[in-house]
Amino acid sequence: MPFCSTPDVPLTAEEVARLSALPDAAHEVKPVLACELESGHGGPHWAQAQAEDRGSDSITNWWLRWGDSTGLREWAHDDTCRADSTADDPDHDICLLPAGHAGSHSWAI
Numbered sequence: 001m002p003f004c005s006t007p008d009v010p011l012t013a014e015e016v017a018r019l020s021a022l023p024d025a026a027h028e029v030k031p032v033l034a035c036e037l038e039s040g041h042g043g044p045h046w047a048q049a050q051a052e053d054r055g056s057d058s059i060t061n062w063w064l065r066w067g068d069s070t071g072l073r074e075w076a077h078d079d080t081c082r083a084d085s086t087a088d089d090p091d092h093d094i095c096l097l098p099a100g101h102a103g104s105h106s107w108a109i
């Protein structure tokens with residue numbers, strides 16, 4: 001299964017600066033985000049821009065969620081999908097897409 005091929009979405013300089021300055025930021029913020037869901041999925045597109053990892057499983061995710069024609073473009077803090085692939089594929093771990101996401105788990109894409 002291929003990944004969703006919707007056009008990438010740029011972040012504003014303010015968004016990149018804000019997400020980069022968060023305490024406990026876990027990632028380097030990319031200025032352009034690509035949808036992480038499976039090709040043909042329903043509902044809005046999702047991409048993770050940042051996570052605040054305070055340890056002990058205390059994590060705040062920063063997902064950008066957007067729509068093709070709806071004008072939707074918003075930040076969401078949904079939990080991570082914890083579905084575990086090890087029964088199917090011991091080389092992979094947990095899914096890490098947003099919990100309840102559309103389409104296949106990340107290791108099946």
Ligand SMILES: [Zn+2]
Nearest residue numbers: 004035037045
């Ligand atoms: Zn998508």
Ligand SMILES: [Zn+2]
Nearest residue numbers: 081083095105
């Ligand atoms: Zn999943």
